[in-house]
Amino acid sequence: MKRRVTLRVNGEPHDLLVPVHKTLLEVLREDLRLTGTKHGCELGECGTCTVLLDGVPVLSCLALTVDLEGRAIKTVEGMADGSRLHPLQQAFAELGAAQCGYCTPGILLTAEALLAEIPAPSRDEIREALAGNLCRCTGYTKILESVELAALRMSAPPARLAGERSR
Amino acid sequence: MSSAKFSIIGQPLPKIDAWAKVTGDTKYADDLVLPRMAFAKLLRSSAPHALITRIDTTCARQLPGVYAVITGADLPPVKFGILPVSQDEEALCRTKVRMVGDAVAAVAAVDEETADRATELIEIEYQPLRALMSIEESLAHPEVRIHEYGDGPNVHKNVALQFGDVEAAFATSALVREDVFFFEGNTHSPMEQHAAVAHFGPDEKLTLWSSTQTPHYVHRLLAKILDMPAAHIRVIAAAVGGGFGGKLDPFAHEIAACKLSQVTGRPVKITLTREEVFYVHRGRHPVLMWLKTGFTRDGDITGSHIKTWLDGGAYGSYGVASTFYTGVINPVTYKMPVYKFEGARVFTNKPPCGPKRGHGTPQPRFALECQLDKAAEQLGLDPAEMRRRILHEPFTKTANHLTVTTIGLGECIDKVVEASGWREKRRRFGHTRPGRGSRRRGVGIGCSAYMTGAGTAIYWNSMPHSGVIIRADRSGGVAVLCGATDIGQGSDSILAYLPAEILGLAPADIRVHPADTDLTPVDLGSYSSRVTLMCGMAAIQASTRLRAAIFKAVAKKLAVHEEMLVARDRKVGVADDWDKALPFAEAVALAESMHGVLAFPGSYAPPKRAGKYKGGGVGPSPCYSYSACVVDLSVDEETGEIILHDVWVAHDIGRALNPLLVEGQVEGSIYMGIGEALMEGQVFRKGLHKQPSMLDYKSPTTLDTPNIHTILVETDDPEGPFGAKEAGQGPLLPVIPAIANAIYHAIGVRFDEVPISPDLILKGLELKRQGKTARIGPERIPLFTFKEPLVVESAFGQPAEAIAERPFH
Numbered sequence: 001m002k003r004r005v006t007l008r009v010n011g012e013p014h015d016l017l018v019p020v021h022k023t024l025l026e027v028l029r030e031d032l033r034l035t036g037t038k039h040g041c042e043l044g045e046c047g048t049c050t051v052l053l054d055g056v057p058v059l060s061c062l063a064l065t066v067d068l069e070g071r072a073i074k075t076v077e078g079m080a081d082g083s084r085l086h087p088l089q090q091a092f093a094e095l096g097a098a099q100c101g102y103c104t105p106g107i108l109l110t111a112e113a114l115l116a117e118i119p120a121p122s123r124d125e126i127r128e129a130l131a132g133n134l135c136r137c138t139g140y141t142k143i144l145e146s147v148e149l150a151a152l153r154m155s156a157p158p159a160r161l162a163g164e165r166s167r
Numbered sequence: 168m169s170s171a172k173f174s175i176i177g178q179p180l181p182k183i184d185a186w187a188k189v190t191g192d193t194k195y196a197d198d199l200v201l202p203r204m205a206f207a208k209l210l211r212s213s214a215p216h217a218l219i220t221r222i223d224t225t226c227a228r229q230l231p232g233v234y235a236v237i238t239g240a241d242l243p244p245v246k247f248g249i250l251p252v253s254q255d256e257e258a259l260c261r262t263k264v265r266m267v268g269d270a271v272a273a274v275a276a277v278d279e280e281t282a283d284r285a286t287e288l289i290e291i292e293y294q295p296l297r298a299l300m301s302i303e304e305s306l307a308h309p310e311v312r313i314h315e316y317g318d319g320p321n322v323h324k325n326v327a328l329q330f331g332d333v334e335a336a337f338a339t340s341a342l343v344r345e346d347v348f349f350f351e352g353n354t355h356s357p358m359e360q361h362a363a364v365a366h367f368g369p370d371e372k373l374t375l376w377s378s379t380q381t382p383h384y385v386h387r388l389l390a391k392i393l394d395m396p397a398a399h400i401r402v403i404a405a406a407v408g409g410g411f412g413g414k415l416d417p418f419a420h421e422i423a424a425c426k427l428s429q430v431t432g433r434p435v436k437i438t439l440t441r442e443e444v445f446y447v448h449r450g451r452h453p454v455l456m457w458l459k460t461g462f463t464r465d466g467d468i469t470g471s472h473i474k475t476w477l478d479g480g481a482y483g484s485y486g487v488a489s490t491f492y493t494g495v496i497n498p499v500t501y502k503m504p505v506y507k508f509e510g511a512r513v514f515t516n517k518p519p520c521g522p523k524r525g526h527g528t529p530q531p532r533f534a535l536e537c538q539l540d541k542a543a544e545q546l547g548l549d550p551a552e553m554r555r556r557i558l559h560e561p562f563t564k565t566a567n568h569l570t571v572t573t574i575g576l577g578e579c580i581d582k583v584v585e586a587s588g589w590r591e592k593r594r595r596f597g598h599t600r601p602g603r604g605s606r607r608r609g610v611g612i613g614c615s616a617y618m619t620g621a622g623t624a625i626y627w628n629s630m631p632h633s634g635v636i637i638r639a640d641r642s643g644g645v646a647v648l649c650g651a652t653d654i655g656q657g658s659d660s661i662l663a664y665l666p667a668e669i670l671g672l673a674p675a676d677i678r679v680h681p682a683d684t685d686l687t688p689v690d691l692g693s694y695s696s697r698v699t700l701m702c703g704m705a706a707i708q709a710s711t712r713l714r715a716a717i718f719k720a721v722a723k724k725l726a727v728h729e730e731m732l733v734a735r736d737r738k739v740g741v742a743d744d745w746d747k748a749l750p751f752a753e754a755v756a757l758a759e760s761m762h763g764v765l766a767f768p769g770s771y772a773p774p775k776r777a778g779k780y781k782g783g784g785v786g787p788s789p790c791y792s793y794s795a796c797v798v799d800l801s802v803d804e805e806t807g808e809i810i811l812h813d814v815w816v817a818h819d820i821g822r823a824l825n826p827l828l829v830e831g832q833v834e835g836s837i838y839m840g841i842g843e844a845l846m847e848g849q850v851f852r853k854g855l856h857k858q859p860s861m862l863d864y865k866s867p868t869t870l871d872t873p874n875i876h877t878i879l880v881e882t883d884d885p886e887g888p889f890g891a892k893e894a895g896q897g898p899l900l901p902v903i904p905a906i907a908n909a910i911y912h913a914i915g916v917r918f919d920e921v922p923i924s925p926d927l928i929l930k931g932l933e934l935k936r937q938g939k940t941a942r943i944g945p946e947r948i949p950l951f952t953f954k955e956p957l958v959v960e961s962a963f964g965q966p967a968e969a970i971a972e973r974p975f976h
Contacts, residue, residue, distance in 0.1 A: 035198035036191020038408070040358045041441040045861040048358055076191035085189070093185035096827040099835065100655030101188030102358040102408030108189065127869040134861060136358055136409050137655050139838030140869045142831060 003066045009034070010078025018065045025049045025060035028075060036076040036105050040134065047133035050106035051075050057110045076105035079112065087153045088112055091146040099137035107133045111147045119155055123148070174735060175668040176889050179827035182660040183674055184406075184653070196362035196378045196405040201434035204364070205234050207427050208282035208437070209420060210272040210289050211446070212264035215300070215516040215854030216313070217293035219262055219271065227274060227288040232281035234431040236289065238272045242426060243394040249384060249416050249521075251626050253323070253483025255314055258392060258422035264293070265313055265481035266516050267854050268446030273423035275435050298516040298854050302455065302478050302949055305513045313481060313514040318954075323479050323512040324490045327954040328782055330566040331505030331961030333461075336470030340461030342545055346538050347457050349920040349945040350530035352478065353847040354450035355523050356866060359408020361447065362438040365424035373428070374401045377421050380410040380654050381692025384625065386684045388417040393425060404682035407693075410654035411839070412522035415694050416449050416484055445859035449521030450849060452489055452512075453478040454530040457948050462542050466553040470505040473497065473531055476949055477512040480519035486512045488625075488785055489520065492527025495786035497535050498565040500576065500616045500793070501557045504963045506566040509953040517851050522694060524839055525896050528617065529903060536613040536904030537919060540911065550908070551589055551612050554795075555580050566961040568778030570968070572790045573882035573892075575819030576614060579795035582817035582878045583612070587797040598915030605805040608812075609913025613905035614795045617897030619821075619887065620697030622773045622787030631770035631975060633701035634688025637666060637709040638766040639717075641759050643752025645670065645677050647709075650690035651702040652682040656895050657828040658698045662706055664824060665888060669710040670717075671734030672751060688768065696893030699824065700789055701771045703888030708976075709769030716765060720757035721749055770975035774886070776968070780959045789886035792893045793819040796837075796901035798909040800873075804932055807925030809845060809910065811873035814902065818877070821884040821892030832894035833877045840902030841873075842866045844921050919944025 007014050009032060018027055025042070028034045028051070037060060040048035044062040051060045052074040079086040088108050091097070098104040107130060114121055114129040121129070126147045127140075135143065187193045224236040239261035248254045260269050272289050276282035299305040299313060299321065309320030318325035337343045363377040373395065379385050382402040390397035407414060420437045428435040439447065455476040461469035475493040479486045494508030525532075543550040559565065561574045584590070589610060596608040624632060636648040647666055653659040659681050663674040680686060690702055714734060721739045722729040731741045740748020749757070759765055777783045799812045814837050823829045846865040850857045858864045883890035907918045916931035919942060927943050935941035 029198075033200070034191075035194070038195070038359070039197075040360065041861045043441065043860060043862070045441075046358065076189075080190060085186075089189040092189045093181050096179075096182065096185070096831045098182075098185060098188040099657075099831055100358065100407060100409040101184075101193050102195065102655075104188055105191050130869045132868075134358065134866060134868065136356060136411065136839070136866070137835050138831060139834035139836075139875055140872050141834040141875045144869070 005066050005069050007068055008072045010074055020066050022065050023061055024051065024063040024065050024068060027065045028060060034075050034077050038102050038105060048103050048106045050109050050133065052109050052113055055113060055116060057113045074109065076108055079108060086112065087150040088147065091150040095142050095146045095149060097138060097142040097146040103133060103135045107135065107143060115151055115154060120151055173668060175664050175674065176824055178825065180674060180825055182657050182828065183663045183679065184659055193406045195359055195408050196364060196376050197438045199364045199376055199405065201364065201366060204434040204436055205275040205277065205427070205431055206279045206282050207273055207275045207424055207435050208279065208286050209270040209423060210286040212260065212267055212269040212271055214264055214293045214295055215267050215298035216296040217264050218296065219260065219264065219291065220294050221290065221292040222272065223290040224272060226290065227285040230281065230285045230288060232277040233285045234275045234433065235427055236272060236274050236285065237423065237426055237430060243392065245391060247388050247392050247417065248483045249485055249625060250483060250487055252487055255316065255483045258419045266518055268518055270419035270423065273427055275427040275431050300515055300517065300851060300854065302476050302513045302515065305515050306949055306951060313516060321514045323483060323514050324487050325511045325954050326490055326782060327509040327956035328567065329507040329956040329958045333470040333472045333505050333507045336505050337461040340469045341464040342462040342542060343459065344538055344542055345459045346534065346541065346919060347945045347948060348534040348537065350454045350533055351922055352451050352453035352520055352849040353843050354445060354448055354849045355411035355413030356861065356864065357409025357411060357413055360439045360441055360444050361414060361418060361420060363421045363424045364434060364436045365428040366434040367425065367428040372399045372401065373425055374403065375421060375425055376403045376405045378407050378414055379404050380407060380414045380652055380694060382652060382682050382684055383650055383689050383691055385417045385421065389422065389425060392422050401685040404652040407652060407654040410693060411524045412526060412694065413449055415522055415692065418447060441861060442859045445856050445864065446518050448518035448849065449484050451523040452520040452527065454493055455945060455948065456531060456534045458534045458538055460538055462546065464546065466543065466546055466548045467557055468501055468503050471497070471503050472507040474948065474953070475510040475531065476951065477510065478515055478520065479512040480515055480517045482519035484519045484521035486520065489522065489527040491782060491785035493531050495567055496528045496616060496618065497531050498567055499569055499571050499791050500559060500614060502559055503566055505961050507956065509956065511951060511953065516854060524836065525617065525899050526695065529843065529900050532615050532900045533904045533921065536901065537907050540611070540908040549593065551580055551584050554614055560964070562967045564962040564965040564967060566963040567786065568783060568962040569786050570776045572886055572967065573821065573884045574793055575880040575882040576793035576795060578880045579793055579817035579819055580614065582880065583795045583797040583815045586876060586878060587799060587813070587815045589797055592799060597912045606801045606803050607913040608801045609909045610797060610799045611905045611908025611912055612795065612797050613901035613908060615897060615900030616791045616793050617893060617900060618695055618788035619700045619790045619792055619893040620773060620788055621695040622777060623784040624691055631689065631705070631772050633690040633705045633771045635702060635705040635709040635769040636688055636766055637713050639713060639755045640765065641752065641756040643755055645672065646680060647677055647706065648680045648687045649702050649706065650682055650684065650687040651698050652693045654693045656832060658693065658702060660828065661699050661703055661824060665703055665706045666710040669707065669714055671739065672737055696896045699891055699893065700887050703891065704771040705769035707769065707888055709767045712767035713765060716762050717754050717758040720761040721754050724757055772974040774973045780957060790821065790884045790892050792897040794898045794901050796905040798905040800906065800909050800913065802910055802913045802928060804914060807928035809923065809925065809928065811841065813874045813876060815876040815878065816898050816901070817880055818894060818898050819880045819882050819892065820894050821887045822881050822890035823879050824889060824891050826879060829879055829894045830877045833898040834875050836896065836899035837875050837902050838867055838872050840899040844903040844906040844923060846922050846924065848922050915941055917942040
């Protein structure tokens with residue numbers, strides 16, 4: 001059985017006809033071809049598929065698409081402002097927080113939600129917020145440092161941004 | 168260590184693919200979509216050991232949406248395996264299954280759900296055989312045979328090597344220790360589930376995109392398995408979402424996708440579920456170890472003898488190499504004048520073990536470093552100072568004929584001792600000191616060494632281990648083509664940094680085209696910490712040749728000698744007359760006019776240094792990295808909880824080509840070592856994995872990972888590219904014994920096995936309270952007869968050959 005549903009994904013409306021059992025993860029990846037959202041277990045255990053639902057991190061592998069009528073969804077593809085990267089993306093790239101990169105989209109979005117709530121989080125607050133996102137490559141160290149750097153830049157006056165490393 | 172003379176080397180630059188990775192732009196195998204693509208699923212065995220008596224796919228074929236169903240009968244009747252000596256696998260088992268999870272049939276359908284439903288409609292009957300689930304069981308039941316080959320009933324490999332007379336050394340020792348250790352198996356659990364897309368085209372050529380660490384070996388084996396000319400097969404490694412050794416074998420799902428594409432005439436995608444990833448495994452071997460080492464009063468090692476028993480699981484995989492690795496690397500760290508190694512790998516009805524980060528060496532390293540801690544205590548020595556005194560000499564050989572070049576371990580020990588406040592913490596903390604409340608604090612140390620690339624290929628050949636083609640044209644564009652596979656460690660970036668350094672460009676000016684067997688020269692794969700060194704050396708050779716061609720043309724134009732020219736800041740010219748320097752693109756255009764098409768190869772094969780004895784091919788490496796680790800932790804004696812505070816690792820990297828990437832490798836290694844020491848275990852019950860999910864298979868989260876402090880030590884090794892050694896595996900090794908030794912310091916209980924869980928802490932403390940031996944670990948070793956050892960003279964202390972024979976140079 002299919003149902004009609006309208007999703008707002010990265011600011012764009014999408015009218016979709018989806019089987020009622022399809023998860024948000026499947027619709028994002030397969031119907032909308034937004035493959036930036038990854039999957040590590042499809043059982044809600046690893047955090048890899050995290051997206052923002054009205055600004056709140058959710059596991060897209062556990063969210064049923066037909067329940068999300070009219071809701072705003074943000075994926076990693078929606079983080080940059082045009083070609084201007086989000087400060088989190090910039091920091092993750094500069095500090096080497098993405099090794100294989102597979103867990104990165106989910107962690108970036110979880111961190112974005114954290115910084116929206118707590119603009120200058122302590123390291124323990126960052127640890128707490130990211131505790132549901134597994135990463136097997138980095139030992140988390142550079143991820144924590146990158147969130148701190150992004151938080152600093154986002155709260156600093158624009159002049160500080162001149163110090164950003166270029167590509 | 169000054170890196171002032173370099174412009175790229177030594178800089179903490181972002182990886183060249185960092186931007187794609189933070190935007191979701193990177194395409195992993197499961198992200199690929201082709202028109203008319205079908206989706207595949209495997210039917211896997213539910214029996215740990217059984218004969219297949221009937222398999223009927225009629226109902227499955229009739230399900231609407233199913234394009235094809237294949238079984239082993241549809242594949243050429245050949246067995247395969249990654250090592251030429253262990254050809255024991257079938258992509259789809261025909262007559263016998265040897266583990267839960269063995270693939271027996273494959274379906275291609277319009278979508279994944281239909282394929283899944285079709286696998287349930289396949290009728291299969293098994294005649295159960297006795298399942299052998301442990302080393303003891305497999306040895307106790309020689310009448311049950313998992314395989315018909317090997318070094319004895321259910322014994323895959325039996326090896327014994329002796330270098331000098333260890334018994335004589337023990338007889339003259341002030342202290343001889345015998346200890347038994349157990350290291351539980353664990354798995355890679357990369358975040359990306361393995362995925363592959365196969366396309367058998369109308370031209371009868373096959374293309375496979377796969378999350379593989381070794382497109383070359385997959386290429387070779389597909390030709391055998393599918394009975395097709397290798398020249399008609401193209402394997403492309405898609406971006407790999409984590410490997411750690413788990414994507415180094417050719418897998419059933421890759422082969423099934425290829426065959427299904429051939430049968431259906433459609434592209435076929437297959438993606439494993441997380442549960443399947445746990446069963447596919449090829450991870451850390453469970454190893455039982457007996458270690459006997461002699462010491463002088465001052466802590467010098469007089470000789471060492473190790474016996475290892477590896478629980479190999481159901482197939483060979485890399486197991487012969489794994490077996491050797493449990494014995495051959497220990498001697499490159501400390502002076503060990505005589506050495507004996509006996510090892511056996513035993514088949515069991517469990518998913519096969521193979522290479523995981525550190526491949527076969529973390530287990531004996533754990534044993535040795537814990538034993539050294541016990542010896543230091545008995546001899547009244549500080550465990551850090553004792554190690555510092557007995558370091559192997561640089562540029563000499565080990566007892567087992569391995570050539571050690573540079574060794575920065577002394578400096579590594581000094582650095583972690585200093586940074587951690589070791590001396591003060593050893594005095595102030597510890598189980599003999601009064602603690603506060605239920606928590607006891609301790610610090611422990613461990614050291615290690617690891618190869619920078621295996622000195623021999625998996626199949627014998629005299630061709631390059633890594634090749635690079637660099638090409639440039641009048642646009643000024645430079646492309647680097649290399650078969651190396653970036654699994655997140657940054658090898659693509661290395662392939663940009665080194666040519667950029669040599670050609671005076673920025674990494675962004677170089678386009679790297681990796682891991683495509685049609686287009687790129689062969690690189691053997693991302694294993695044995697070989698990639699940076701081997702593809703790096705090949706890239707240096709290729710870039711230097713390109714630069715020479717450019718210099719020749721520019722020299723003519725500027726009427727100067729080639730030797731006067733330098734390439735920097737995207738220009739080529741004479742340093743003292745830089746105003747006349749030509750822009751790089753102009754210089755390339757001149758060279759293209761002079762020489763024609765500019766494309767230059769670089770080749771690398773390791774120096775030929777294998778010991779002249781059977782088995783001497785496993786262990787040699789161009790150079791070895793060294794690491795020292797100090798762990799500071801607390802143990803809660805009421806709950807058994809282990810709280811890690813800080814971990815320091817100093818790592819001898821030779822030269823940090825990019826310190827940011829090296830730190831990332833060290834941090835990731837420490838993290839993975841913590842998981843193995845404290846929580847990760849690939850364990851089975853009644854043939855089934857006990858915890859095949861990421862929730863139940865515990866791995867460290869942000870909350871479990873302590874503050875990590877990385878210190879890089881540079882030794883500028885003559886074998887490495889710009890002096891670099893490996894970083895991806897070695898730093899994992901010392902973490903595990905350092906944790907066990909710190910726990911002993913904290914609570915006075917020895918842990919001779921890992922993982923060390925809170926329940927074991929409580930059990931150990933209870934033993935201590937009862938006045939029994941405060942030790943958790945194996946009590947006995949299997950009844951087993953090793954081979955008569957191959958006796959070889961110890962090469963300990965012999966000088967390294969001044970000039971080793973290095974092919975292609």
